[in-house]
Amino acid sequence: MYDYQIVIAGAGVIGLAIAMELSRSGYSVLVIERNSSFGQETSSRNSEVIHSGIYYEKNSLKARLCVEGNNLLYDWCINNDVPHKKIGKYIVALSKDEEERLNTLFNKGMQNGVKGLRFASKDEVIENNCGIYCTKAIFSENTGIVDTHKLMESFIFVTIENKCEFAYNHSVKSVKKENNILKILVSDIDENIFEISSQYFINSAGLGADILAENSGIDIDKNNLRLNYCKGHYFKISSRLNNIAKNLIYPVPPVQYVGLGIHLTIDLAGNLKLGPDTVYTKSRELDYSIPEDLAQKFYQAAKRYIPQLTLQDISSDQSGIRPKLQRENEVFRDFVIQDEKANGLENFINLIGIESPGLSSSLAIAKYIKENFIK
Numbered sequence: 536m537y538d539y540q541i542v543i544a545g546a547g548v549i550g551l552a553i554a555m556e557l558s559r560s561g562y563s564v565l566v567i568e569r570n571s572s573f574g575q576e577t578s579s580r581n582s583e584v585i586h587s588g589i590y591y592e593k594n595s596l597k598a599r600l601c602v603e604g605n606n607l608l609y610d611w612c613i614n615n616d617v618p619h620k621k622i623g624k625y626i627v628a629l630s631k632d633e634e635e636r637l638n639t640l641f642n643k644g645m646q647n648g649v650k651g652l653r654f655a656s657k658d659e660v661i662e663n664n665c666g667i668y669c670t671k672a673i674f675s676e677n678t679g680i681v682d683t684h685k686l687m688e689s690f691i692f693v694t695i696e697n698k699c700e701f702a703y704n705h706s707v708k709s710v711k712k713e714n715n716i717l718k719i720l721v722s723d724i725d726e727n728i729f730e731i732s733s734q735y736f737i738n739s740a741g742l743g744a745d746i747l748a749e750n751s752g753i754d755i756d757k758n759n760l761r762l763n764y765c766k767g768h769y770f771k772i773s774s775r776l777n778n779i780a781k782n783l784i785y786p787v788p789p790v791q792y793v794g795l796g797i798h799l800t801i802d803l804a805g806n807l808k809l810g811p812d813t814v815y816t817k818s819r820e821l822d823y824s825i826p827e828d829l830a831q832k833f834y835q836a837a838k839r840y841i842p843q844l845t846l847q848d849i850s851s852d853q854s855g856i857r858p859k860l861q862r863e864n865e866v867f868r869d870f871v872i873q874d875e876k877a878n879g880l881e882n883f884i885n886l887i888g889i890e891s892p893g894l895s896s897s898l899a900i901a902k903y904i905k906e907n908f909i910k
């Protein structure tokens with residue numbers, strides 16, 4: 536009756552986690568990806584941090600799925616040999632005003648059910664991170680780092696083991712409902728168009744998710760689903776400073792924040808990186824260039840908590856683009872994960888605005904989809 540029970544658009548960490556989860560439950564799954572391989576967009580252009588769930592509005596999907604996803608991700612990494620490290624992070628205050636905001640942040644984390652959170656003294660921070668300045672901090676024990684590429688590979692491995700399929704170099708154009716069956720219009724690299732039928736369609740197309748919904752007849756402006764692209768750049772720090780920090784170091788986020796503030800991350804090889812900033816772009820081009828003059832901004836932001844940093848210590852690294860529902864002047868927007876029954880497309884499940892903490896939440900999102908939308 537159907538070609539597949541589940542068709543998924545997008546082989547980023549979210550689509551792959553969902554494919555893995557549903558394939559384990561015995562569904563026939565096809566993942567369609569417009570690029571020639573998996574994880575070529577946002578999933579490979581991020582901080583690779585396993586967040587604990589501190590920052591998000593109480594009861595939001597971001598808060599709930601991040602807290603649950605944090606646990607699930609560590610278990611998964613341990614059981615599937617995915618390189619990761621629970622290195623912990625300090626959120627550092629540098630003034631009385633920031634210390635007060637640290638209190639608010641701490642309470643938010645506690646309300647969200649984040650485990651392993653505590654206040655830390657300046658002395659404790661410096662003991663572990665000799666190059667960092669602060670007056671007080673929060674320590675988050677359950678924050679860590681993960682090799683995202685290996686994580687995605689591990690999801691694919693299980694999905695293929697369960698005999699599910701991948702179609703790279705294919706793009707989903709639109710989806711329509713006919714006689715209770717979802718008909719998915721797909722184009723290949725030569726623009727040949729064909730149709731696939733499915734019981735469920737999962738739109739985890741990241742930066743393309745809103746347009747795919749629009750092309751399928753959903754009014755994304757009326758439904759407040761139009762994405763804003765928000766670029767985040769990274770600068771690497773010279774290896775001469777590799778020993779200044781053992782933990783991730785985050786500033787207290789700006790009051791009206793759309794990101795977490797330019798922070799110091801460490802990759803699994805021990806290299807230090809600064810980023811990401813938040814730059815909304817008008818264009819929807821996937822432009823990953825890094826303007827050289829941004830170095831000054833990164834230097835100014837980071838030297839507050841890394842006093843010995845010099846401008847010569849930093850050089851451009853990579854950038855990523857956040858698929859944000861939140862506009863520049865908005866305070867908070869949650870992940871949208873919904874069945875589009877109200878728009879005449881029952882069993883079309885839209886995931887829109889899956890920005891940070893999407894990676895941390897990936898396994899919890901997959902579980903949420905299975906438990907709430909797949910009958």
Ligand SMILES: Cc1cc2nc3c(=O)[nH]c(=O)nc-3n(C[C@H](O)[C@H](O)[C@H](O)COP(=O)(O)OP(=O)(O)OC[C@H]3O[C@@H](n4cnc5c(N)ncnc54)[C@H](O)[C@@H]3O)c2cc1C
Pocket residue numbers: 544545546547548549550551567568569570573574575576577578579580581582583584585586705706707708739740741742743744747766767768811854855856857858889890891892893894895896
């Ligand atoms: C700068 C930055 C830093 C971040 N840091 C963190 C972090 O430290 N921790 C964390 O938890 N999260 C972080 N995130 C968020 C995290 O990276 C994302 O939430 C996650 O990668 C989203 O995965 P995805 O699969 O939804 O999207 P993507 O990885 O973008 O995958 C979507 C896929 O869909 C494909 N696609 C699009 N349209 C179509 C179509 N029509 N047909 C077929 N395929 C299509 C794309 O090619 C792409 O491969 C960060 C994000 C950014 C930008």
